[in-house]
Amino acid sequence: MIRPRSHSPALGYFRWAFIVTALGLLLGVWLGWQSTGTFSGTMTVFFICAVLAVLEISLSFDNAIVNANKLKDMTPAWQHRFLTWGIIIAVFGMRIVFPLLIVVIAANIGPIDAVILAAVRPEEYARIMNDAHLPIAAFGGTFLMMVGLTYFFDQEKDVHWIAWLERKMARFATIKGIEIALVLSVILAFSTLLEAEHVHTFVYASIYGLLTFLIVEVVGGLLDASQQTMSAAAKGGFGAFLYLEVLDASFSFDGVIGAFALTQNLFIIAIGLGIGAMYVRSMTVMLVEKGTLNEFRYLEHGAFYAILILSVVMYFQTLIHIPEVITGLGGAGLIGLSLWSSIRHNRRDAEAREDQPHARFRVEA
Numbered sequence: 001m002i003r004p005r006s007h008s009p010a011l012g013y014f015r016w017a018f019i020v021t022a023l024g025l026l027l028g029v030w031l032g033w034q035s036t037g038t039f040s041g042t043m044t045v046f047f048i049c050a051v052l053a054v055l056e057i058s059l060s061f062d063n064a065i066v067n068a069n070k071l072k073d074m075t076p077a078w079q080h081r082f083l084t085w086g087i088i089i090a091v092f093g094m095r096i097v098f099p100l101l102i103v104v105i106a107a108n109i110g111p112i113d114a115v116i117l118a119a120v121r122p123e124e125y126a127r128i129m130n131d132a133h134l135p136i137a138a139f140g141g142t143f144l145m146m147v148g149l150t151y152f153f154d155q156e157k158d159v160h161w162i163a164w165l166e167r168k169m170a171r172f173a174t175i176k177g178i179e180i181a182l183v184l185s186v187i188l189a190f191s192t193l194l195e196a197e198h199v200h201t202f203v204y205a206s207i208y209g210l211l212t213f214l215i216v217e218v219v220g221g222l223l224d225a226s227q228q229t230m231s232a233a234a235k236g237g238f239g240a241f242l243y244l245e246v247l248d249a250s251f252s253f254d255g256v257i258g259a260f261a262l263t264q265n266l267f268i269i270a271i272g273l274g275i276g277a278m279y280v281r282s283m284t285v286m287l288v289e290k291g292t293l294n295e296f297r298y299l300e301h302g303a304f305y306a307i308l309i310l311s312v313v314m315y316f317q318t319l320i321h322i323p324e325v326i327t328g329l330g331g332a333g334l335i336g337l338s339l340w341s342s343i344r345h346n347r348r349d350a351e352a353r354e355d356q357p358h359a360r361f362r363v364e365a
Contacts, residue, residue, distance in 0.1 A: 013286040017278040024275040025049055031267060048263050049272045056276020061335050062310070064280050065303035066147070067244055068287035074240050079288075082241055086248075087281045094249050095273040099266060102132045118266035125266065134198055134318050135205035140249075141314030142183060142209030147247060148308035149179040151300075161301035161338060183210060190315050202318060216243050248280075297345060302338025306331035 025046060032045030071079055103114045106128050118125045151157075152166055155173040160166035172178055187206045191199050219239050263269060286292070293299055313327050 013289070014279065014282045017275075017282040020278040021053065021275050024053070024271045028268065028271050031265075031271070035265075045265075045268055048268055049275070052263075052269060052272020053275035053279075056273045057279045061283070062303035062306040062331050063248065064283035064287060065293070065299060065335070066247060066307065067280070067284040068293055069300055069303075070240050070244055071284060072288050072293070078238070078241055082244055083281060083285065086241065086245060087277065089245060089248075095277065096266070096270045098249070099129060099269070102136075103128050106132055122265050135201050137314040137317045138187075138202045138205035139209040139212075141311045142187065142206045143213050143246065143311075144307050144314070145183050145186065145311035146179060146210060146213040148304050148311060149182060151304040153179050159297055159301075161298040161341060166301075180210065180214075186312075186315070190318065193319055198318070212246060216246055295346075296339055296342035298338040298342045299335065300338075302335040305338075306334045309334070 028046050028049035029042055032042035035045070036042060067082075071082060074082070100111060100114045100118070103109070103117065103125060104111055107114070107117070109117070114125075152169040153173040155170055157166070157170050157173075160170070187203060187210075191203050194202055216239070219242060309330055310327060313322055313330075316322060
């Protein structure tokens with residue numbers, strides 16, 4: 001259960017993340033020694049695990065903010081389920097099972113054979129994963145683009161960061177299906193840039209990404225509509241839980257595929273990205289408990305702009321390679337700008353409130 005407005009020190013929220021970091025890096029050292037038998041090889045594996053963890057954290061700032069935005073409206077029971085079962089799915093499902101599942105489907109082999117392939121022939125395993133990058137990028141990019149556009153195309157949204165743009169988007173939100181039309185237009189535009197043999201795969205994967213988003217929205221809407229007949233523990237919970245799990249999966253696509261640029265070892269990737277996933281959980285809890293999203297009014301905007309940019313980057317990655325470091329720094333930069341804008345707004349607001357009593361005093365005198 002998440003308690004709002006906690007006064008706990010910020011570092012306290014990262015206790016379990018620090019513990020997992022220590023255990024993960026120790027496991028990386030052991031794995032490096034077992035696989036190389038040399039000090040330099042061991043340190044190389046240790047370094048790669050650390051870099052992957054930092055990369056995952058940098059890519060996940062916006063993920064944590066969006067998680068917190070959805071989580072704060074969930075019931076305590078479903079909050080607890082997401083922060084326990086949800087994080088298990090995120091760490092083990094997306095960072096270990098998902099890459100194995102891709103190889104199982106692409107190579108038409110069994111799960112055990114996929115694990116053996118990852119351990120014995122990591123270069124072949126990495127090749128299969130890289131070959132699957134196009135449909136993964138198309139699916140994840142489409143889902144994330146719908147997430148970002150749905151946030152801005154909201155006629156009830158009255159807080160705007162980039163006002164001239166967001167006011168127009170909120171006004172156009174009255175047009176039904178405008179987000180879907182925009183996404184389909186982007187899909188068609190990118191499909192014209194791809195080589196002929198890749199167009200079919202790209203379009204199909206994108207449509208599946210769009211369909212997945214709509215199914216999640218429908219499930220959430222049905223649960224909200226029927227909440228009068230649901231148990232208290234399930235009200236407004238399962239739909240949000242499902243949404244967050246699919247969202248986390250979409251965020252993870254880029255990190256999992258990009259990790260193969262640093263190492264072809266599935267187990268090293270699992271350690272590094274697993275460490276990063278724990279920080280996402282810790283950041284999510286801290287944002288909700290400390291009421292950070294309410295305190296910094298533009299922080300959500302920065303996160304959703306970062307999501308939109310990430311979705312476009314994933315589309316461009318079907319054409320050219322874009323280093324994941326650039327993606328991570330871009331998202332972190334946008335969130336940093338939104339935080340800075342929020343602090344400036346709070347400062348101006350505080351100064352205005354301080355001036356009001358003095359103005360009233362002068363009028364009365």
